[in-house]
Amino acid sequence: MKKVVVAVIALSGLALASCKKDYSCECRKIHTDDDGSTVTSSDGTYTFKDSRARAEDRCNDLEGSGTDIFGSYTRECDI
Numbered sequence: 472m473k474k475v476v477v478a479v480i481a482l483s484g485l486a487l488a489s490c491k492k493d494y495s496c497e498c499r500k501i502h503t504d505d506d507g508s509t510v511t512s513s514d515g516t517y518t519f520k521d522s523r524a525r526a527e528d529r530c531n532d533l534e535g536s537g538t539d540i541f542g543s544y545t546r547e548c549d550i
Contacts, residue, residue: 490522491520491521491522492520492521492522492523493518493519493520494518494519494520494521494523494526494527494530494550495516495517495518495550496516496517496518496519496526496529496530496533496548496549496550497513497515497516497548497549498513498514498515498516498517498533498534498546498547498548499511499512499513499514499546499547499548500512500514500544500545500546501544501545501546501547502541502542502543502544503542503543503544503545504542505542510541514546517530517533517548523550526550527550530548530549530550531548533546533548534546534547534548
């Protein structure tokens with residue numbers, strides 16, 4: 472009986488560990504000019520070794536907006 476419990480625990484641990492995979496998060500900046508035109512540029516790729524839901528949350532946390540030397544921008548990121 473003890474061997475069965477140990478085997479079940481070991482298999483459960485393997486199942487949980489296998490849920491974590493590498494997810495690639497690609498970000499881009501969208502600059503808006505004074506006349507309303509937009510320019511989109513790549514702003515980095517990030518890899519998260521996590522569950523899909525957690526990787527999506529971490530990727531979404533990278534989004535935002537601000538101002539740099541080129542003007543106002545919005546940063547969008549997707550898995």
